[in-house]
Amino acid sequence: MGLKFLGLLLLIVALALGLWFGTDTPLGAAIFQLWPEFLNTFQAGVQRRVLPELWDWVILPVLLWPVWAVPAGLGGLFLLLGLARRR
CATH class of the missing domain: 1.20.5 (Single alpha-helices involved in coiled-coils or other helix-helix interfaces)
Structure with missing residues (x-):
């Protein structure tokens, strides 16, 4: 259940x-409308602490999806x- x-x-x-x-609104645009400072903080955290390529190859394309x-x-x-x- x-x-x-x-x-x-x-x-x-x-x-x-x-x-x-x-x-047609991208996910990144909706997140920016609701919580503008989140995307910059999230990008910096992923690129500095996890893997820089993860942002470019995985997260950024997902943020462009509807x-x-x-x-x-x-x-x-x-x-x-x-x-x-x-x-």
Whole structure:
């Protein structure tokens, strides 16, 4: 029940974000509207303390995806895992 509930919750969040910001708004732009200083701090932390290439190769492309895509993808994954786990 936990994974299915989390998956459905994330799909609802994806729908709400798509309606709130529009379906074409990038995730990075939505984060900047809600919390402007977060992206600079997050970038500096990743590049200095984790791996600089992680920012360029993974995180930056994800920030260019539509705002609804990340929660929808995670929600679909959790929903499928919850359904598969039950069988």
